Amino acid sequence: MTILFHILLDIIFPIFVLVGAGxxxxxxxxxxxxxxxxxxxxxxxxxxxxxxIYESNMSSxxxxxxxxxxxxxxxxxxxxxxxxxxxxxxxxxxAATFKNSMVLSNxxxxxxxxxxxxxxxxxxxxxxxxxxxxxxxLLTFTYGFFNSVSAESSGRDILRKIMRLPVIYALLLAILxxxxxxxxxxxxxxPIENSSNAFLAVAxxxxxxxxxxxxxxxxxxxxxxxxxxxxxxxPLIGLSVIxxxxxxxxxxxxxxxxxxxxxxxxxALLALEYDNYPEYASQAVLLTTILSGITVTIVVYLSKIxx
Numbered sequence: 001m002t003i004l005f006h007i008l009l010d011i012i013f014p015i016f017v018l019v020g021a022g023x024x025x026x027x028x029x030x031x032x033x034x035x036x037x038x039x040x041x042x043x044x045x046x047x048x049x050x051x052x053i054y055e056s057n058m059s060s061x062x063x064x065x066x067x068x069x070x071x072x073x074x075x076x077x078x079x080x081x082x083x084x085x086x087x088x089x090x091x092x093x094x095a096a097t098f099k100n101s102m103v104l105s106n107x108x109x110x111x112x113x114x115x116x117x118x119x120x121x122x123x124x125x126x127x128x129x130x131x132x133x134x135x136x137x138l139l140t141f142t143y144g145f146f147n148s149v150s151a152e153s154s155g156r157d158i159l160r161k162i163m164r165l166p167v168i169y170a171l172l173l174a175i176l177x178x179x180x181x182x183x184x185x186x187x188x189x190x191p192i193e194n195s196s197n198a199f200l201a202v203a204x205x206x207x208x209x210x211x212x213x214x215x216x217x218x219x220x221x222x223x224x225x226x227x228x229x230x231x232x233x234x235p236l237i238g239l240s241v242i243x244x245x246x247x248x249x250x251x252x253x254x255x256x257x258x259x260x261x262x263x264x265x266x267x268a269l270l271a272l273e274y275d276n277y278p279e280y281a282s283q284a285v286l287l288t289t290i291l292s293g294i295t296v297t298i299v300v301y302l303s304k305i306x307x
Contacts, residue, residue: 008293011113015289018201022208036206037272044202045266046170047195048108049137053174054184056130065247066131069255073241074139077103077234084225093276096147097267098222101284102229104144104264107136108200110289111261118257118300119250128254140266141167148270203265210272210282219287222277226263226284231295235260239306252307260299262288 025031081102085095105111111129119125145165177184184192238259242252263284271281 006117007114007297010117011110012289012293015110015204018204019208019211019286022205022210023212024208025205026209026212031206031209033206033209033272036202036209037269040199040203040206040269041273042166044195044199045141046167047192048199049134049141049167050170050174051193051196052130052134052137053171054178056134056178062124062127062251063131065245065251066128066255067135069241069245069247070132070135072245073238073255073259074103074135074143076237076241078143080233080237081229084229088221088225090222092150094222094280096150096274097271097276097278097281097284098226100144100147100267100270101226101263101281101288102234104140104267105136105230105234105258105261106264106285106289107133107258107261108264110292111258114261114296114300115254115257119254122250124250125254128251129258132255132258136264138171140264140270141165141171144266144270148274148276203269206272207265207268207282207285210268210278211286220280222280223283223287226280227287227291230263230284230288231260231291235295235299248307250307253303256303256307257296257299260292260296262292262296 022031078099081099082095084102085098090098107129112126112133115126115129119129235256238256242256247255263281265285268278268281268285270276272278
């Protein structure tokens with residue numbers, strides 16, 4: 001109960017304060033959603049990824065074990081989401097939103113605080129979650145963007161749109177500077193860091209503005225499948241991969257917990273940016289975040305028992 005209380009008070013509540021602020025602003029002054037989503041995708045997201053990768057500092061053994069899990073886990077999750085979308089007959093735009101909502105998790109502003117709470121006495125668990133967060137950023141900027149763009153484009157057009165995204169170059173630059181051990185001067189680092197810090201507030205305010213006039217008269221089939229896929233199927237796949245790879249102790253605990261986080265707000269931003277059923281994506285983020293207060297707590301409890 002203590003973990004559940006802290007998750008609700010320290011993570012869920014602050015998130016919904018910003019979402020509520022966005023909804024209120026939208027109702028009062030009508031924010032420009034297109035401008036907000038473009039600002040987030042093309043400016044703030046690159047800053048977040050650059051900072052995360054540039055500041056990361058983990059051993060090669062820990063990184064390799066975690067990356068092996070993440071690659072296998074996400075491949076299975078992507079394939080599962082494709083099967084569910086196909087069986088349900090979702091059209092291309094809806095399928096894109098469904099797959100992003102199921103595959104992309106909120107490993108940053110949700111996952112990192114949860115891991116910091118759960119692994120307060122063991123920094124290794126927090127290090128693993130940082131790797132997961134970076135991997136999710138990469139997945140968002142590759143698979144997530146490709147998935148969203150491909151709903152209305154194909155072939156060369158998709159590649160051209162992806163290559164125009166500044167976040168790709170922000171990632172490459174961060175890796176290059178880190179590998180060469182080049183220190184960024186304070187007068188440059190400060191604005192980059194400030195932009196990264198602004199991401200959370202702007203993203204959640206944008207999400208709130210998206211759902212300000214949203215009326216949920218019924219829980220539709222796509223939303224039900226997103227909730228099941230993100231909060232139930234995902235941790236089950238994660239647990240299976242952990243057993244397949246023979247992972248144990250803190251590594252198994254951290255990765256099992258990481259597989260249970262709710263849908264990423266980035267899936268809603270991508271849906272808005274490319275007009276792929278943004279109302280479904282927004283509902284998915286809200287519902288999975290609310291319900292994850294229960295499901296994540298169960299997974300944390302099980303991780304302590306199983307590993």
